[in-house]
Amino acid sequence: MNPDLTIVIVNYKTKELVRRLLASIFARVKGVTFEVYLVDNASADGAVEMAAREFLQVKVIANEQNFGFAQANNQALRLAAGRHILLLNPDTELIEDTPTALVRFADSHQNAGVVGCKILNSDRSRQKSVLAFPTVCSQAFIMLKLHHLLPWLPCLRRYFQNDFDYSKTAQVDQVMGSVFLITRAALERVGLFDERFFLWFEEVDYCKMVKNAGLEVCYTPETSAVHHGGQSFAQVFAPRRQRQFNDSLTKYFRKHHGVGAWLLLKALQPFSIILALIVGLLGLKRKKYA
Numbered sequence: 668m669n670p671d672l673t674i675v676i677v678n679y680k681t682k683e684l685v686r687r688l689l690a691s692i693f694a695r696v697k698g699v700t701f702e703v704y705l706v707d708n709a710s711a712d713g714a715v716e717m718a719a720r721e722f723l724q725v726k727v728i729a730n731e732q733n734f735g736f737a738q739a740n741n742q743a744l745r746l747a748a749g750r751h752i753l754l755l756n757p758d759t760e761l762i763e764d765t766p767t768a769l770v771r772f773a774d775s776h777q778n779a780g781v782v783g784c785k786i787l788n789s790d791r792s793r794q795k796s797v798l799a800f801p802t803v804c805s806q807a808f809i810m811l812k813l814h815h816l817l818p819w820l821p822c823l824r825r826y827f828q829n830d831f832d833y834s835k836t837a838q839v840d841q842v843m844g845s846v847f848l849i850t851r852a853a854l855e856r857v858g859l860f861d862e863r864f865f866l867w868f869e870e871v872d873y874c875k876m877v878k879n880a881g882l883e884v885c886y887t888p889e890t891s892a893v894h895h896g897g898q899s900f901a902q903v904f905a906p907r908r909q910r911q912f913n914d915s916l917t918k919y920f921r922k923h924h925g926v927g928a929w930l931l932l933k934a935l936q937p938f939s940i941i942l943a944l945i946v947g948l949l950g951l952k953r954k955k956y957a
Contacts, residue, residue, distance in 0.1 A: 671699035673749030677739040681757040682714040691761040698767030704743035708733040735865035756845040758896040768890035780853035780882030783842025785891035796843035810939035844870030867915040909943035
């Protein structure tokens with residue numbers, strides 16, 4: 668009999684976080700049957716050996732090169748036997764039986780394609796985990812770092828969903844990819860992740876495809892998980908990370924908004940990289956002399 672859930676974790680040099688996540692999964696998940704895939708993107712950090720030694724139930728896929736997030740997840744999705752699939756970032760941790768709650772939510776909402784839950788910071792404060800779909804306006808301001816100076820602009824307020832009520836169940840545009848349940852209905856109707864996205868925007872693209880297919884992206888406050896990663900969506904990117912972010916951003920807009928939007932954001936790329944360098948240096952200076 669197939670399990671209720673397939674849990675997929677993609678690792679890239681986060682061995683200790685993966686160990687903590689796996690321990691929390693096997694300690695907390697009691698209400699559903701499940702299988703776990705760990706896909707390692709050539710980390711060489713000992714995570715593959717650790718999983719094989721300490722968590723014998725885990726099915727490990729060890730890549731010889733870093734395939735990125737979308738392709739690595741697809742490797743497990745092709746093998747997934749679960750009725751639903753739950754993607755967990757390696758820097759997440761379960762503090763309750765979140766997978767069971769998400770499966771029950773999906774089972775009771777027949778049109779659900781993707782389901783996300785309440786995300787908490789390490790100190791258990793709430794983390795923003797719901798966004799609107801990106802627009803040219805919102806992403807242009809973000810690329811130029813103006814969201815730090817002009818957060819009140821309507822397109823930014825809408826993108827960051829500043830007025831979203833995290834205490835209520837809702838249909839949304841996108842949920843954070845750190846805890847990302849994909850229903851079997853979505854997998855059959857939409858398919859796998861678009862492997863043109865190496866890092867960033869793959870889950871945004873998937874939510875967009877889910878909604879285009881007539882399914883729902885849902886947020887539920889009925890359960891939560893800890894995400895030890897970034898404390899804010901308004902992160903400061905170093906130039907190298909900014910280039911990767913820009914690449915995924917422009918691919919998303921070329922795919923969903925056409926050539927005009929793609930060309931406009933392409934034109935802003937050099938400025939965004941320069942600004943990322945400046946902001947990064949200022950940040951380092953503030954940290955050094957704090």
